[in-house]
Every structure is written in structure tokens, then in C-alpha cells.
Amino acid sequence: MLHSALINVMVKAARHAGRNLKRDLGEIEHLQVSMKGPADFVSLADKRAEEMLYTDLTKARPGYGFIGEEGGSREGNDKSHTWIVDPLDGTTNFLHGIPQFAISIALQREDTIIAGVIYNPANEELYLAERGKGAFLNDQRLRVAGRRKLSDCVVACGLPHIGRGDHDLSRREMTEIQTRVAGLRRFGAASLDMAFVAAGRLDGYWERNLKAWDMAAGQIIVREAGGIVSGIAGDDDALKTGNVICGNEHIHAELVKILKPLGD
Numbered sequence: 001m002l003h004s005a006l007i008n009v010m011v012k013a014a015r016h017a018g019r020n021l022k023r024d025l026g027e028i029e030h031l032q033v034s035m036k037g038p039a040d041f042v043s044l045a046d047k048r049a050e051e052m053l054y055t056d057l058t059k060a061r062p063g064y065g066f067i068g069e070e071g072g073s074r075e076g077n078d079k080s081h082t083w084i085v086d087p088l089d090g091t092t093n094f095l096h097g098i099p100q101f102a103i104s105i106a107l108q109r110e111d112t113i114i115a116g117v118i119y120n121p122a123n124e125e126l127y128l129a130e131r132g133k134g135a136f137l138n139d140q141r142l143r144v145a146g147r148r149k150l151s152d153c154v155v156a157c158g159l160p161h162i163g164r165g166d167h168d169l170s171r172r173e174m175t176e177i178q179t180r181v182a183g184l185r186r187f188g189a190a191s192l193d194m195a196f197v198a199a200g201r202l203d204g205y206w207e208r209n210l211k212a213w214d215m216a217a218g219q220i221i222v223r224e225a226g227g228i229v230s231g232i233a234g235d236d237d238a239l240k241t242g243n244v245i246c247g248n249e250h251i252h253a254e255l256v257k258i259l260k261p262l263g264d
Contacts, residue, residue, distance in 0.1 A: 006107065007130055010117040013056035014103045017049040017087060018121030021094070021103070025122060028097045043095060046070055049087035049103065057083050057105070064107075069213050082108045086213040090189030099123060104191040106216035113239075116217030118191045127195040127221050135198050135224035144227040145200040148250040154183040155247075155255070156193045158207030165209050169263060173206075176258050190244075194218025197246050198225035204247030204255050208232070208263075212239045218246075228252040232259055 003011070024045045050070045058066065058076070065082035066074045076082075083105065088094060090101030099122030106116045118127040127142070129135035135142040147153050155177060160170050178184055185202070187193055190210055196202040198221045215238060219229045228249050231241035234256035238244040243263075245255045 003128070004130060004133075006115055007117070007128055009057065009060040010105050010107070010115060011119075011126065011128065013053050013060070014105055014117050014119040014126070015121075016056055017052040017103055018119055020052070021045055021049055021088065021101075022121040025094065025097065025099065028095065043088075043091065045094070046088045046091060050085065053083075053085050053087055053103070053105065057085075067213065069211065080110055084108055084113075084213050084216040086191065086211075089191045089214060090187075093188045098188070100187050100189050100192060102189055102191045102195075104213060104217045106213075106220065108216065113216050113220045116220040118195045118217050118221065120192060125195075127198065127217075129198075129221040129224035131220065131224070133224070135221045137195075137199055142198045142221070142225040143200060144197060144222070144225050144248045145203050146248065147203050148248075150180045150251065150254050151182060153181050153203035153251060154185060155181050155251075156185040156187060156196065156202050156205040158190065158193075158210070159186050160209070169208075172262050173259055176262065177255075180258070190214040191218050194222050194229075194244075194246055197227055198222045204245070204251040206232070206243075206245040206255055206259060208243045210238075210242050210244060215239065215244050219244075222246045230256070232256070232263055234260060 050068045063076045063078035065076040068085045086104040089104050094101040102118050102120045104118050114131045193205045222229050229246040231238045232243040
């Protein structure tokens with residue numbers, strides 16, 4: 001399938017960095033691991049992948065800004081374009097040999113995400129979207145699931161862990177959702193949770209305390225697949241609040257109705 005030059009740049013960079021991550025996954029016991037915080041691991045694989053992505057993306061688009069999870073913000077001469085990159089979303093999964101992790105690349109123009117790529121090198125699933133051009137998984141067009149009743153739905157969430165998040169709020173949220181859905185899942189990689197919503201594998205997803213690089217690419221992929229993405233309030237910007245709900249319009253609305261009052 002033919003893609004734009006922009007998407008081709010993003011895909012090439014993701015696949016390049018992904019080859020090393022796939023190799024490292026097979027040699028997981030040999031990785032040198034440092035600690036960034038309680039239960040928040042950073043490996044040499046993270047840092048190496050981000051530098052590869054930075055090199056490839058800036059070579060293809062000189063002057064664009066770059067925001068990465070490991071290296072922070074690097075300004076470019078072109079103030080209107082910024083790459084938002086997570087070189088390894090699902091680091092804890094990766095370091096335990098669980099093949100649920102991804103490279104996430106988004107391009108922001110002014111205040112709008114115009115393209116996104118999410119790539120899992122472990123199974124070579126490649127999700128992508130460009131504004132106004134639809135969303136795709138390995139060249140197959142994506143569409144969010146059409147279910148309208150929460151009782152028929154499988155929904156994913158994030159769970160806070162040691163040293164991070166509001167555990168009491170999380171328990172209240174799960175208690176409210178668990179009694180209303182067919183299934184509740186926690187996979188541990190926000191970008192792939194959003195990609196799964198776009199693919200119709202999940203009917204909805206919510207999580208709090210995320211960063212822009214966790215969900216920037218997922219946001220455009222869900223929207224181009226016909227879904228709704230917002231913060232917990234339902235009409236706020238997830239990239240600014242750090243909290244996200246997504247799904248089709250019906251399930252998104254139902255999740256907002258349940259979750260918004262719990263956080264007020």
C-alpha cells in the first residue's frame with residue numbers, strides 16, 4: 001500500500017529501532033538495567049532506541065523539534081513541528097520478556113497531531129494514521145468496534161503500581177466498571193491499548209497519569225478509526241491533562257459518565 005512520504009519516514013525509523021528491541025528481547029537476561037524510580041525500569045534498550053529514532057527522524061526532517069521519554073525536549077529551528085516519541089512503551093513488560101510493548105511516534109503540527117505510528121517489533125504489528133486519511137494495521141483499514149452496551153464490552157485500563165498513581169481512586173474506578181462490563185484488561189502499554197481500541201479488539205480504554213508520548217500516536221489512530229479520545233471529563237484534551245478515555249462514541253460517553261464523578 002502506498003503511504004505519504006511522512007508516514008514512510010516514520011515507519012522506516014520505527015522498524016529500524018525495532019530490530020534492536022526485538023534482538024534485545026531475545027537476550028533479555030543480558031540487558032543492563034538501571035532504576036529510574038520505584039518499579040520504573042529504564043534499560044539501555046530504551047536509550048539506544050530513542051537515539052536511533054532521533055537520528056533517523058531529524059535526518060529526514062531537519063529542524064523539527066523532538067520530545068522523547070528518555071531525553072526530554074530538544075528544540076529545532078522549525079517551531080511548528082515536533083516529534084513526540086516513546087522509544088519503548090511497556091518497558092516493564094519488555095524487561096520481563098512479555099511481548100506487549102511498542103515504539104510510538106507522533107508528529108505534532110502547532111497544537112494538532114497530524115500523524116502517528118505504533119509498532120510492536122515482537123509480532124511486527126504496525127499501526128498508523130495520518131490526519132484525514134484513515135487508520136491502518138499492516139495495511140488493513142481499521143474501524144473501532146460498534147458495540148453500544150457496556151455489558152457486551154471488553155475494556156482496558158491502567159493500574160497504578162508502587163510509587164505511582166492514586167491507588168484508592170483506581171480501586172473505586174475498577175469497582176464501578178467491573179460490575180458493568182464483559183471483561184476488564186490491563187496490558188501495560190498505553191499506546192497498544194489505544195491501538196487495540198482502534199482495531200476493535202477492545203471496546204474502550206481509560207488511564208490516568210500518562211505523558212504525551214504515551215498517547216499522542218494512539219490519539220490520532222483511534223480518531224482516524226472513527227473513535228473518540230478525550231480526558232476523563234469528556235471534553236478536555238488528554239495530552240494536556242494526562243488522563244485519557246477512548247472508545248466509540250457510545251462507549252466513550254458511558255465511561256465518562258461513570259469515571260468523571262469519581263475523580264471530582
